Amino acid sequence: MNAPNFSIAAVERDTGLSKDVLRMWERRYGFPLPLRDANGERAYPSEQVERLRQIKRLMDQGHRPGKLLALPVEALAELAPRYARPAYSEAVTVDEQGLSEMLALIKQHDANAYLQTLQQRLARLGLQHFVQDIVAPLSRRVGDAWEDGRFKVFEEHLFTELSKRVLRQAIATLPAAIGSPRIVLTSVPDEQHGLGLLMAEALFALEGAECIPLGTQMPLIEIAHAAQAHRADIVALSFSTAFPHRHIPAHLEQLRRMLPDDIGLWVGGGGVSRIAPVPGVNFFSSLDDGVKALNAWVKAQSGSGTVRQT
């Protein structure tokens, strides 16, 4: 029960900072400065790991490592997000209070009450509005709360897991669509967040698309294989805000090269907002844009037979 020290591998796992980065920071900035065990290997005390976690969080919000690592411990807690959060482009009538109440349920770890509330909203609003007005905004707020440290990791996991259940259940009740665009939905190897994919699936399925959900974390080459095996028209990927921005273009370029030209590559999620466009890849900054694009695709398709995607 007393706090053991962390090996460099353990710190990498827990903070998401690579071993290379940890060693580099130590060399350059003098933090973290771990103890050494009997073999001369780094042994990070848990305070340092905790501080690293906080630093990582602030970095994800746009702060630069050089500043953060020079800062004294106390100053870290008070830093605000550096990027203005993009204004929520939600329908004007979002039930702000209702959302807060639902988040409070998660915060109280009351799984049953949360599930019940979700189910009730779903029944009241129907799947489309449920996704757009409840799940998507909730998931945004959970992301924000997590960045601020108001939500712990396990609370985020609980939220995700329960929300996924309700969504999946709702999707299961839809009639099995056949035809129209066939869409493979998945995420790249380091992206484990699947709630966005599920929301997209729900909306796409509502529009009559045939969705092939492959879960998260597919090796790129396998995504290409899957797309061909399923004769997909579109591959849809999701990147969460937590995903390291800098790596997204490389992933997309590589996948685009592996994928036949006539299969579309659609990308969405909070992680793609500030990404430079990649040729042959369609970016969507909101679920709604995705649905619109799907409708356009269907229209183009029915008009002119097999159309080559660009």
Add this chain to the structure above:
Amino acid sequence: MNAPNFSIAAVERDTGLSKDVLRMWERRYGFPLPLRDANGERAYPSEQVERLRQIKRLMDQGHRPGKLLALPVEALAELAPRYARPAYSEAVTVDEQGLSEMLALIKQHDANAYLQTLQQRLARLGLQHFVQDIVAPLSRRVGDAWEDGRFKVFEEHLFTELSKRVLRQAIATLPAAIGSPRIVLTSVPDEQHGLGLLMAEALFALEGAECIPLGTQMPLIEIAHAAQAHRADIVALSFSTAFPHRHIPAHLEQLRRMLPDDIGLWVGGGGVSRIAPVPGVNFFSSLDDGVKALNAWVKAQSGSGTVRQT
């Protein structure tokens, strides 16, 4: 569409072999021997990546790297698993033919037919037998098929995703249990397979336990936090056969230290079969054992008030 070369980071992602290992093998065995790009950095042709993938698969089956890397390409394809597969300890009356047919549906990428078949079995057998006689054996066979290379990664993903849906849906129909043991279900950071957890959840929920599903890949420290926040009696972890055996004990020891003594730590899944016992951790080699242990726990509890777990 022409095969681009892989950076060392891309190979790490796609094969699961660490950069250190890739460089070490190159130094020691002369394979892989990547090209170099303009900056002198390794650039792996896709044949080498393919071969590495195959080598990794054989290693997971118990072969040793030294042998495999010395072997010519053709010889690799013919190697059988090195460990005798543990005989299936399934109920005698497993519908072998039915299972094969279901696997065939996955192999044909016919998601709808597979889902339909699952639903039908579930309705016919009830949740408990559905889990024990259908999902568990299927998942074993998929694991085997994957090891043999008869299943591709994306086919395994499709199987998992669809099976999870049906299971979750079934769990959702169960009455929300309150009380009895409260069980937090999750997996460690490098373990992304969640089907086993879901099977366990189904069976535990059937026995009246209150399950708190947190999804997969929770940092250890967060598992400890979650267990306390939810006032859990038991933390249940799952390790798949694909999980690197060598790392399991370290994870369990670390988590055991972080967890209050009176919270039980139960571990199951295909990955724990050949693991030396860890003090304070209960291992289960089958779902059935887990259910029996749960019943025993309930009995002990009701007999003597709050009992200290060992």
Add this chain to the structure above:
DNA sequence: CGCAGGTTTTGTCTAGGACAAATTAAGGTG
């Protein structure tokens, strides 16, 4: 205010060396 240019910051790669843990092989001994 916006854009072209130079400068700093930052992450990732490279090389080879060291060592402990795991595994296999070898040497008895009952």
Add this chain to the structure above:
DNA sequence: CACCTTAATTTGTCCTAGACAAAACCTGCG
């Protein structure tokens, strides 16, 4: 021949320290 103990080997991870390209930031000019 089975079994245990010890020695040799295999293998993964960690270490240091240097290099460099890409991104982010600043600055001056129109």
